[in-house]
Amino acid sequence: MYITHKKIRGAVLLLLCALCVALGAAAQDRDTTLERRIDEVTVTAARAPRRLTATVPVQVVSGEAIRTLGLQNMADAVRRFAGTTVRDYGGIGGMKTVSVRSLGAHHTAIGYDGVAVSNCQAGQIDIGRLSLDNVALLTLSVGQEEDLLQSARMAASAAVLSIRTEVPHFTANRRYSLQAHLRAGSFGMVNPYVRVAARTSERTTLSLDGNLLRADGVYPFTLVNGRERTREKRYNSDILAWHSEANLYRTDDRSDLNVKAYAFRSERGLPGSVILYRTGNDERLWDVNAFLQAAYRRRLSDRWTMQAQVKYNYSWNKYEDTDPKYEGGRQTDLNTQNEYYASVAARFRPTDALTLSLAEDGAVNTLHNNINHNPAPVRLTSLTALRARYRLGPVTASGTLLATYITEHVQNGDRPDDRRRITPALSLTYHPSPILDLNVRALYKKTFRTPTFNDLYYLRLGNTGLRPELADEYNMGLTWSIAPDSFDPITLTVDGYYNEVRDKIVAFPSTYVWKMANFGRVRITGLDASVGTGVALTASVHLSLNASYTYQRAIDVTDAKAKNYREQIPYTPRHSGSGSVAVSTPWVDAAYTLVAVSDRYFMSQNLPENRINGYAEHTLALSRTFRLRRGAELRLQAECTNLTDEQYDIIKYYPMPGRAFRATVAIRI
Template sequence: MRITNLARELWFRAFCLLCLLPLGLEAQQKSDTITNKVHQLQDVTVKARRTPQRMAVASPLQTINRKEIEGLGLQNMGDAVRRFTGASVKDYGGIGGLKTISVRSLGAEHTAVAYDGVAVSNCQAGQIDIGRFSLDDVDLLSLSIGQDNNLMQSARLFASAGVLSVYSRNPLDGTQKSHLLKAQLKTGSFGFLNPSLKWVQRIAPRTTYSISGNFLRADGGYPFTLINGKYTTKEKRKNSDIQSWHTEANLYCTLKDSSRVDMKAYYYDSERGLPGSVVLYNDQANERLWDKNFFVQTRYKKYFSQQWALQLQAKYNYSWNKYEDTDVKYEGGKQTDRNKQQEYYVSATALYQPFAGFSASLATDVAVNTLDNNLPDSPSPVRFTSLSALNIRYRWKGLTATATAVNTWVTEHVKQGEKPADRRRLSPAFSLMYRPFAEQSLYLRLMYKDTFRVPTFNDLYYLRMGNTGLRPEKAREYNVGITWNGAPFSFTDYVMVTVDGYYNKVNDKIVAFPSTYVWKMMNFGKVDITGIDVTLRTGMSVSDRLQLLFTAGYTYQKAIDVTDPTAKNYKEQIPYSPKHSGNIGLLAENDWVNLGYSLTGVGKRYSLPQNLVENQIDGYLEHTLSASRSFLLKSCKLTLQAELVNLTNEQYDIIKYYPMPGRSFRVTGRIEF
């Protein structure tokens, strides 16, 4: 890798920052006094209502925990994310199909993905394929829109319009076990086979490591119906196979001074077919994609006192992919592209709480990204990014106010060709939360956030389409919301309702635009997005042996193109943004078998800017049923689960001409020692 003097200076500043932040912080250690007497206490029965997820935050926050993931029969990360209101997932079909997330139609490039608190990056395309993350290791998924409530996070996450956070956990936390072994086998329709193995070992009272690995393969040859005028034929999906390996190692360590160190090493290797669009009289699909991704990350967190806390993060990421297309239109009959990305990343966040009700944090990130490929005249860009986020929060009685300012500086160097000018921007954010009645869990919320995303390497340099003169894409988010939580009925443990109205405005949207004989990336788009998100969550204890959990969400979204008043698509819905979408989930837990039902519904969309009938994609409803039962067998626990997906065998597309699978099944067997 080529590191210039500027790069060395950035790394030196980052190193100084990491070294100087702890200075002046006073470690405060207190010892507990415990008597040697043993007291016998009388049995006490405590009755309380189960509490829902924490929603006392100023910005929309949604979560899905491990119980819901398993109970609702969610197959992959895309299925789970689709249950968040305001989020849309582009899915090209099949088990191996690419899956990317966009929040409130802002685009996948505006949405950050964090794995155990550390951001996942892709400077080449700017989009994260969430399909490569296994749900087996996920303990909690959360989606924050706008400003996250956590002040102890990296500046990269503060700079994003929305954050999808993926959390794993130490399986031995809260137990006295010294080790744990979990073996699991999933199998199902379309040649799906997914064995996995996980070992967790406590090597010291406060230190645990885990190693896990899984293999996945599927032929993906699911049937679908092709309608060609008055003719209807039964077809089978081609080139939708996948084979992947995923290995992960974690170290969880709590030091004697109560500080915490977490380390993660991750490796993913896959080969998959890219199923083509279903075009009449042409069902050929010969594109293949190979991916290799390795990263190692570490996070250190320390609370020095009630006033001071520090978090340090470091990460190295290596990503390699090969794309291959076999077609007579290429010289030699084949086109092969190879890309290699690397990232070096450090982050430091200091939290200061001088008195009750006031908190301030300063987060600083430094990243170096490189891209090398085999394309002709490759510029081999190197990007240097510096991000700083200053956050202030004040609580007084029922009022909480938070203000954030994110400063971004990006510069690039290329081996040959032109490079863009340096990008600098100060992005503010502000939020208010008010609880008018102390005895009621009623919260009124207000949020504004300004964000922008820097053009990706593909936007800037990809063959003749790239445009080094691109400006960053700017987005402004406005949100007004209300949250209420209570128990208005005797048969409910709790009822929680959230309603959010929002308006987003995107300027300098980066789009591919025809120019002379070739397409060029240009700042041409302007989009106005208006919507409403509604969620409902309730728990009911029908009896001592039967508990019910019901969730529902609905989104109305009007995302219109306001670029050119003379254009035919002026004020028409932008592609792949449905006006109506929603979901329902029901879990029934009892002593014999746990049952789950989920429904996902999406209204009609359009594949092209003009809202014409020929561009329309029909809406759909997908139903999933699941049943599971756990058995305790001496020193082990056996869990069996069966899932029936797309119960009504409805054929639908998420991306036009990319049919999704019809009815399918999956069975899972899991044993834990």
């Protein structure tokens, strides 16, 4: 399907028409009072950020919305956020990374229950490995998170994707809870999940999660060669992965403690790019990841609060490619990473108007692999963040100074120079009227990303002389909310932005081989907009509507003499958007979602032969929840993704699956 900006505008207009219909229906007088008796429950949940009054752009999706909309993985959920670009290499087990506002995946930090996820080797996190099963809240913040009591590492990136998992809750008179589901779907997908939790005391809870994902990943696609079209199948896209997680929660009036042990293991096929006369691939990837983390927060007094975090992370992967071009017919790469991380932060409120915080992080990262003359790098990192927020009437201003020091040691070869840098950030919001729920906000932030171990040391490609990649962010936006009668609040956010990336780290051809180099400058102008509301159509029928739109012009301004000067950078659409409609009734809940992306280019020159056609993916989900005795619930859900069976690529030559079905049976006790 050929998607243009006109078609995307049409989809947005369609959603707005649906919104108008809902407004008309809600204008009728009706009695919306409904009295029900429910069992008493004890609930502990993640607190959603102040999305409309925050000084930085914030987008949120709840775990309940994720389940209602039938979102299948983390990439599906993130694609709904305005300004995001997800690179998906196809298949159930394909790698998935997220870039915010075209700055690149290396500039996006991932937080898991408040503690940063890291990968010093590659620098970008594969969000496809993260499960949606126990997610309570997914938040995307541009710049940094609004809460001042954060680790310094979470202030070091251009954007933060924060994942908050669900804290167990218990029905009255029960000291345990059980959640379990079984999913099965197209392409041989089977996904069982179970979670057991116990309340050992009034303030202490233990939980244990586990899930297994298995799929053969064999799906059909059409191979186009001029006028010739052949029906092929995508092979070597299988995955077998399991994930387990144990949590200890302890909460009292002044403190919160969360200790988490996490383990993940997977074996997957890497399907590779589809080329003529060769649609198969023999690359395999094994991953093992385990970490132990603890996060403690305590309110010392009305004005002082402290936080401490510690984490040990172990990561191992094995890549294997079978091909006659290698000596012995096989290439095997082994990599092992270790990280030791600690953070301490304090927040002080000297007055009601002023809040200060100071955070200090330290990390030790190591990498060992099986290449000849392994450099075995050890990286020592110190991050110090001083933050302040001041409220004066309708104005709230926040500022951050981040000091970074990085030094590295190697056993073989050259090491890079030590890196020292101070980077600022400033954001503010203005509430012009006490009557209108209108806020105007502005943001400036400077960040830099340190070259990864692969950038510095990868065999023949690495370059220890690389400089950090620099990024500047400017944002101006507004938020508005109104609550008409019989309606959920209608919320609107609009943000315009300008970003500039300098000393971009790219692979650059030298005399004999490709080499990593600082060669690149990108300017990005864009607009993000979102709207959402809900309405009770009757006493028992509720309609929810949400839509988002993104315009991005990301151009290469490296060399005025180059053929690609001022042309759109690869894999960045000018127009993209998403929308969802959800209807809740006593009989069945239904949800429809749309994700649409305009044309992109997979090479630096914007030539017709380099164009990737746009696409629109439709998903339909139907579910029904049955209330059982003593507060137990049984949930049945069926989903259809890519409803129109459209074939499209997110990455060129990596075809995505066509129409797929999935069914879920879930129980909560």
